[in-house]
Every structure is written in structure tokens, then in C-alpha cells.
Amino acid sequence: MKKRMARLMAMSMAMALAVSAAGCGSSQTSESEESSSGGSGDKVSVVLATNWGEGDAKYDYFYPLFEKFQEENKDTMYITLQTYSTEDYKTKIKTQTASGDLPDVFTYWGGGMMTDMVDAGLLLNVDDYFAESESVKREDFEESSFDYYIAGDGNAYGVPIESTRGVLIANKNLFEQYGLEYPTTYDELVSVAEVFKENGIIPMSIGSNGGVPSEFFFSELYNQYEGGEDEIAALASGGNFDTDNAVKVAEVLTDMIDQGMFPADTMANGGWTNSLQLYTDQKAAMTYTYPWNYEFIPDEIQECTDIIPMPQMPGATVDPSTIMAGFTVYGFMINKASFEDEAKHDAVMKICDFLASDELTQSLTESGMIPCKNVEMNMDNQKLIMQKTMDYAQDKNLVQVHYTTMPSADAITMMDSSLDELFIKAITPEEFVQKVQDVLDK
Amino acid sequence: MKKKKHMAVVIAFLLPVFVIYTAFLFIPLVQTAFYSLTEWNGITEKIYVGFDNYKELFGSSDYWLVFWNTIQLVVITLLIQIPAGLILAYLLYMKTKGMKIFRTIYFLPVVIAPVAISLMFSLFYNSEIGVFNRILEMIGLGAFQTNWLSNTDTLLYAVMAPQVWQYIGLYVTIFLGALQSVPSELVESAQIDGAGQVKTFFHVILPQIAGFSNICIILCITGSLKAFEHSWIMTGGGPGVRSSYLGVYMYKTAFVNSDFGTGSAITMTIVALSLVITLIVNAVFSAREKD
Numbered sequence: 001m002k003k004r005m006a007r008l009m010a011m012s013m014a015m016a017l018a019v020s021a022a023g024c025g026s027s028q029t030s031e032s033e034e035s036s037s038g039g040s041g042d043k044v045s046v047v048l049a050t051n052w053g054e055g056d057a058k059y060d061y062f063y064p065l066f067e068k069f070q071e072e073n074k075d076t077m078y079i080t081l082q083t084y085s086t087e088d089y090k091t092k093i094k095t096q097t098a099s100g101d102l103p104d105v106f107t108y109w110g111g112g113m114m115t116d117m118v119d120a121g122l123l124l125n126v127d128d129y130f131a132e133s134e135s136v137k138r139e140d141f142e143e144s145s146f147d148y149y150i151a152g153d154g155n156a157y158g159v160p161i162e163s164t165r166g167v168l169i170a171n172k173n174l175f176e177q178y179g180l181e182y183p184t185t186y187d188e189l190v191s192v193a194e195v196f197k198e199n200g201i202i203p204m205s206i207g208s209n210g211g212v213p214s215e216f217f218f219s220e221l222y223n224q225y226e227g228g229e230d231e232i233a234a235l236a237s238g239g240n241f242d243t244d245n246a247v248k249v250a251e252v253l254t255d256m257i258d259q260g261m262f263p264a265d266t267m268a269n270g271g272w273t274n275s276l277q278l279y280t281d282q283k284a285a286m287t288y289t290y291p292w293n294y295e296f297i298p299d300e301i302q303e304c305t306d307i308i309p310m311p312q313m314p315g316a317t318v319d320p321s322t323i324m325a326g327f328t329v330y331g332f333m334i335n336k337a338s339f340e341d342e343a344k345h346d347a348v349m350k351i352c353d354f355l356a357s358d359e360l361t362q363s364l365t366e367s368g369m370i371p372c373k374n375v376e377m378n379m380d381n382q383k384l385i386m387q388k389t390m391d392y393a394q395d396k397n398l399v400q401v402h403y404t405t406m407p408s409a410d411a412i413t414m415m416d417s418s419l420d421e422l423f424i425k426a427i428t429p430e431e432f433v434q435k436v437q438d439v440l441d442k
Numbered sequence: 443m444k445k446k447k448h449m450a451v452v453i454a455f456l457l458p459v460f461v462i463y464t465a466f467l468f469i470p471l472v473q474t475a476f477y478s479l480t481e482w483n484g485i486t487e488k489i490y491v492g493f494d495n496y497k498e499l500f501g502s503s504d505y506w507l508v509f510w511n512t513i514q515l516v517v518i519t520l521l522i523q524i525p526a527g528l529i530l531a532y533l534l535y536m537k538t539k540g541m542k543i544f545r546t547i548y549f550l551p552v553v554i555a556p557v558a559i560s561l562m563f564s565l566f567y568n569s570e571i572g573v574f575n576r577i578l579e580m581i582g583l584g585a586f587q588t589n590w591l592s593n594t595d596t597l598l599y600a601v602m603a604p605q606v607w608q609y610i611g612l613y614v615t616i617f618l619g620a621l622q623s624v625p626s627e628l629v630e631s632a633q634i635d636g637a638g639q640v641k642t643f644f645h646v647i648l649p650q651i652a653g654f655s656n657i658c659i660i661l662c663i664t665g666s667l668k669a670f671e672h673s674w675i676m677t678g679g680g681p682g683v684r685s686s687y688l689g690v691y692m693y694k695t696a697f698v699n700s701d702f703g704t705g706s707a708i709t710m711t712i713v714a715l716s717l718v719i720t721l722i723v724n725a726v727f728s729a730r731e732k733d
Contacts, residue, residue, distance in 0.1 A: 091697050098484030098702065116700060120485040202570070210678045265589035267597075267677055268568040278570060410699035420681030424592045427682075 045078045046338070046347045049093065049103035051330075053083035057295035057367045065363055069354045077347040097122065104338035105351045109330045110148040110158050111236065112408045117333075123157040124334040129352055136356040145372035148328040148404050158331040159356055160372035161364070162292075165393050166220050166325035166401070169385075170286045171279070173304045174201060182308045184321075186252075189311040193261045196285050203261045205284030208423035209270025211416025214253075217288045218419060219401035220325050221249045224316035229323075229399050236405040241415075242437035250422060250429030252313050257423060266423040292329070294368035294385050302385040307392040326398030328372055332356075407440070414439040471713070477706035484702045495707035504683045505708075508691040509715075515602055515687060516666040516719070522606050523662050524655070527613025532643065534614070535621040545618060548611040556608065560675035563604040567591050591677060594684065601685040605672045609665060613658050620654035621647065656727050663723065667716050688712045 052058040070079055082103060084092050090109075096102050102122055108114065117123050126149070130138045138146075141160060149158035170182055175192075178199060183189040193203035208214035222228045225245040235241065256262065263269040269278060272293050279287040280301050286308075297305070309321035332355050338344045354360060361371045366381050370390075379387055406412045418435045421427045427435070478495055480488035499505045530548060534541045551559065566574045567590035575587040590600040624647055632646045648655075670689040673679050679686030679694055686694070688708060696705025 094484060094697055094700055116483045116485045122485065208681075210680065263570050265567070265569040265592045267591040267681065268564060268572070268589070269570060274568075281571075283570065410701065413694065413699050417678075417680045417682050421684070424589075424594065424597075424681055426594050426684065 043076060043078050044343055044347045045080065046105070046344055046351060047080045047082060047103040048351055049082040049089070049106035050332075051084065051086045051089040051107055053085050053089075055085065056083075057292060058364055058369065059083075061363045061367045062360070065360050066354075073347075073350060077350070079347075079351070102335050102337075104335050104344060104348050105332055105355065106335075107161065107330055107332045107355075108158065110150075110328070111404050112406050112412060114149070114157055114333070115151065115408070118151040118153075118157050122336055124336040124339045125155040125157060126159050126334070127155065128339070129159070129334055129349070132349060133353055133356075135353050140356075141373050145328045145331075149331060158333045159352070160328045160331035161355070161361070161369075162329040162331070163370045163372045164290050164292065164327065164329050165370060165389055165396075165398075166216055166288065166290055167307045167389055167392070168220075168286060168288050168310050169279070169305045170308045171282060171284075171301070171304055172306050174282065174285045182306070183311045184309065185312050186314050189261070190259055192285075193259060197260055202263050202278055202284040203286065204256075205269065205275050205278040205287040206262050207266040207268070207270030207275050208420045209267050209274070211412075211419045212271050213275050213288055213290075214266075214270070214419045214423055215403060215416055216290070216325065216401055218249055218253065219403070220288065220310055221252060221313055221316075222246070222402070223323055223325065223399040224310070224313050224318045224320050225249065226317045228318070232400050232402055232405055234405075235402065236407055239407050239411075239440045240437075241402075241411070241440055242433050246433045246436075247429050248315060249313075250432050253422065254425070254429055257425060262423070267420065270420070270423075291368040291370060291386060291389060294383050294389075297383075297385055299384070302383060302388075305385055305388070307385075307388050322395075322397055323399050324393055324396035325401050326393070326396070327400050327404045331372065410442075411436060411439045474706045474709050477702055478704075478710045480703045480706075482702045483700045484696075485700075488703075491703065495704045496711075499704060499707050499711070505691070508683050508686045508688055509711075511598055511683075511685070512667065512669070512687045512715075514598070515605075515669055516663055518599075518602055519606055519609075519662050519666045520659065523610050523613055524658055526610045527658065528617050528655075530610070530614045531617035531621055532647075534618055541618075545615060548614045550611065551608045552611045552615075554608070556605070556671035557675050559604050559608050560672045563600075563672075564591070564676050567600055592681075597677070597681075598685050601673050601676050604676075605669060609662075612661070616654055616658055616661075617651065620651040624650045652730070656723075659723060660720075663719055664716070667712060667719070688715070 050062070052062045066081065073079075082092070083089075090113075093102070093106060093108060097117060102117075114123065126146075127138065130136065136159075142163070145160040145163055146156045146158075149156045149160065151157055174196070175182065178195050180192050180195060181188075183192045189203075196203045206213055206217055219232065222232060222245055225248060228245050231240075231243055231245060257266075263278060263284070269275060272289070273296065275287055276289055276293050276296060278284040279289075280297055282301075294302075312320050332352070334348060334352060338348050356373065358373070358375050361373045361375045362378065365371055365375070365377050368383060368386055371377070377390070379390065382390070402415060403412060406415065415436045418427065418432045422429065422432045477488070479490060479492060481491045481494075482488040534544055534548075566572050569575055569587070569589045569592075574590065578584055578586050588596055590596050628646055628650065629642055632642045637645065666687075668689055669687045670693065673685050673687055673690045674693070677685045679690040683691060688711070692705050692708040692712065695708060696702050
């Protein structure tokens, strides 16, 4: 009897295990069936993915409007919102793409990062969306902001959302405290740096961890050299990184490192947050940053911050006070299959109209975003430092950065990781340039 | 009839395991082996390239640097975690007062997320705002101050340190359980026969817990071979690949650079390395058992 009971229990446990394993599979299948068929009844299921997760500067300005949109459309669609922090988000989209589970509408980057998706025919030519949309037209956007999303076939595959400007910011109080003027040349920068170092202040809080912010600083300096702007633009089609200018800029960076202008520990003080932290703690006199970090600059630091031109580097011919790095950061893309799916089409259109709406765009500007769409920015609602940035940017010629024109993702990765090595002086300027070129040649 | 029933029970028990292992281990492994022979960006069609990915990998200095980093991690964790775990466990075993509290304290880092530990150590190491250099200065070791994560001589070891430290508690707990299972009569009789503490430990206790040591060694090796979080969070495996392990290198290749073919080839080399190490460890264990 006991034996039979034990056997029975064993059998039922084994069955329970088998059933539970099978159960997992069936629930996943039914979910995917629902999404592929567009849901049951009148309600359609759509997936919207963004990198504006909790903790992101844009979350507070996006989410209330998203909730409102969801409420307004609750009878017609069920929206799954997927949000992750930026780096995790990039991985998530790549994984979803590989598994054939791309969201219906999603924010994403252009240039080398979208090439594979375009080649595979996964993305919608955004002109198809504009042709159907009643509320959003291509002309509503700064035309040059589409450049980042234009593929080899000449079509644009993303609707640009955020544009940006690279800024060198300086702490006015620290300069005044030590009786210094803002440097306009490299020699002046070296002199200023000497004084700050003597007083325990880091002259420029620029580290390099994963190429941040060093990669953007590199591009900013690159644009000062003759032909630099054209070389960066031509990178997308020519794939040539191994230029005299690249070596020159890398040599200047090496010299700046030797002069002690950056934090000694460039890895630990790399990344946007850490580089900015030294500046906001007033341990550094200057830093190079972008408006998406403005949310993290306290009011009192914004008040004593000036946007200043980059000092002119040795041998540079372009006046840095006339240029500014400015480019499309990212926008949203439309899953072509979802757009062509009759069941999902209207819902996808509505979500796209929402993402490109004036209301959302204006709300996002309050997080420190410069919009690609031509909307009126209410400057009174902007942070002080954003107002200073927009004033400074008015008469500047916008120049591109390598990040947006590099033709492949692995070349960007190599540039980033090699810059990290250059900053800790593990490689020479020539080796740095060669490593990136080798990836491009592959 | 009885045999048939017995067979049914055996199958009922084995089937779920067989299905789960086949679905989540063997099939993915075979698929990965196939992907490693292709050029595939995860999106477009896979192109069969034979062993080109392996040739490229084995010809890459970065790969060998990462491979060597991983071997170093295996050796260093084996040399530090196991002896440290054993010594601490033995001290707790000898001095039983407050043993449970100490056991919990030692085990605490094991249950903290590696991401949190890594972020904490990144701040410690920071030469501008971190405490590590300050502590060195305070205790008179100022000469050893350095930029831990930006110095090529210390970078890899600075990234290894939190991982090595974090999991010592796991081995303390395993060894403590093992020591408590050693019959006290054995220890007492050894001591009656005149064996001192050291002799008792090496000749009576250690042989008794040999099975547990083997488990700890295997856990230590497998933990090192799949190391990822600490390196990824602290340095992203960089600068370059200087603080990458094979797991980080595979992730970067496959998921950051979208080169799933080469990423799969790296995975296959991790599997091969694991098999080789397992064979060596098993051979050592069986030789020890024969002795």
C-alpha cells in the first residue's frame, strides 16, 4: 500500500513537472499569437518601445502624456509599453530583431546602427507614414535632421525626435576666484590648466569610459581642422578614418592628458554622469557635455555656468567660436510588417502621430531636448542652462560627429574602446587610428 | 508486467529532465555550433563561412588577451577563494561562539547583486572621489596609490577583486557545513593519539571534506568561466578588451557589434575550455581518490 502511494505520488509529481513545463510554452504561444493576429475583437495589441524608462530625464515628460493617449484609445487598442535604460535598450532591440520580435513602433538610432534592419526590409520608409498621416508632415521637421536616417537607397527610415548641441561649459566662479579668463587658444588653455591644477581643481572633467564623453570631444576637436567637417560627413560612404586629422587630434588629446588637463582616472571618471559629477561638485572647472544631461545640473551650478567656445587647438584652421557639434540623436522607427498589417495599421498610425505630435515634442523639450520638429520652444519653461545653450547656438554652424556617420556599429565600438585605451595611454595615436580603420576595412 | 510498470516510472522521471535539457541546453548548443559557422548579424540571412570565424578569432590578439584574462581569473579565484573560504570556515568551526552571526555576515555579499557590488567598487577605486586611495594613505601605504581602473598594470586585478571577494562567503558556508559533518570522534581520537591542531586538520579533517572541496573547486571554476557582471559594469570590459573575460567578449561581439557568427564561435570556445578544464579536474580528483 505504502509502495503504491509512493509510486502514485512520484507519478503525479513527474506529471506536474511536465504539465508546468508545457504550461509555460502554451502561455507564451498564445501571447505571441494574439500579437501577430492583432488581438481579438475590436481591440488591437501593439507594442511601443522607448529608451525613456524610469530614471531617464524624459520619463516625467513622456509618461503622463502617454497615459493620456492610452486612456483616449483604450477602446481600440491595448498598448504594451516597453522601456529600458539606453544601453540595455539598444541590446534589447537587437535581440528582438534577431528573434523576429521587433516592436511595432520604437525609438532607435540611425546611421550604422540601422543599416542591417534596413537591408533586411524591416523598417518602413517614413515617407509612407507621412503620406497617410493627417496631422504630421515631413515639412514639419528640420529637413537636415533626416540625414541621420537616410539609408543607401536615399530613403529615410526614421522620424527624428531629438537634436542636440555639444557644449563646453565653464564654472564662472572658479575662473573668477583664480583671476582667470576663458581660454581661446591651446596655449591659454595650458596656462589656465596650470593654475587650476596648482589649486587642486581638475581643468576639464573629460574621462573616457566606453568612449563617453571622449568620442564626442574627439569629434568636436576634429571639426576645427581643415577638411575635418567634410571628412566626418564622408565617413558614412567612404569608410576612411585613417586621416592626418585623426592622428593630429589623437596627438592633441595625448598632449592634453600629459598636461594633466583631465581627471587622472579617466576610466572611473568616464561616462556622462561621472564626468558631469566632478563639474557639478565644483572639483572641475570645465566639462564637455550635452543637453540630455542638463537634468542633473543643480540650479546653483547652472547659474554660475557659461557656455564657452572650445579653445583653438594647435594647427587648427577653423575658428571654434563659429561651429558647434549639432546632430540628430535619435527618433522613432516603424515596423514595416506592422504598418502593412491591416489589423494594426490604424493603431500604428495613431501611435506615430502621438510620438510626432507637437504636444509631446513640446513637453519633451522641457527635459532639455532640442526638437527636430519645428515647434515653438517655450523658453520660459526651460532650464537656465538650456536657455544659455540656445542663445549660444543661435549663430553657430552645426557640424557632425563621428557617432552619426560611422558606417557600422562595430567601428563605433572600436572607436570607443580604443579611445579608452588612448586616454590611459595604453596605445599611441597612430595605433588608435589604425584600430578603427582595421574594423572599417573588414 | 512489473518490469513494464517499473520502466514507466523510470521514463516518467527521466522524461521531464530529458525534455528540459534537450530544449534548453542541447538544441541551443547545436544551434550555436551551427551559427558559429556562419556570418550572421542577427537580422539578414546567415551565410555559411565554414571555419572562417574560428580562424579570425584564433588570429586575433584581442581574443588571446581575453582568453588569458579568463585563465588568470580561474587561477586567482582558485588560489584565493577556496583557501580563504576554508580558513575562515575552520576559524568559525573552532570558535563556535557567535558562529551563526559571522556565517551570515560572510555570506551577505553573496546575496547582494553583482551590479551593486561593482558600482560600489567603482566608486571606491575612483582616484578623485574614492576612499580606496585615501585609506591607503591613512595606513601609511600612500606609495601604493594609483588610478586603479586606468592603470594597465592594476586594471584587470582591480576588476577581479570584487568578484573574488564577493563569493568567498559562499565557500565559507559550504566548508562550514562540511566541517560540521565530520564525526567529532575522529577528531577527538586523533588528538588523544597526540596529533596537534595542524596535523588533525591536514590528516583527519581535510580528507573527510575532500568531496566538498571538489564541489567548491568546480563551482569556483564554472563561476570564473561565466564571469560577466563585474567586468561589464565596472569597465565594459575595456579599455579595449583589457578587462574582458570570454563571456564579456562574446556579449560585446554578438550583441553590441551584432556579429552573432563570431559571438557563437567565442561561445563554442568557452564550451571547449570548460570541457577541457572539467576533464583535467576530474582526472585530478580520480587520481586523488585512488591515492
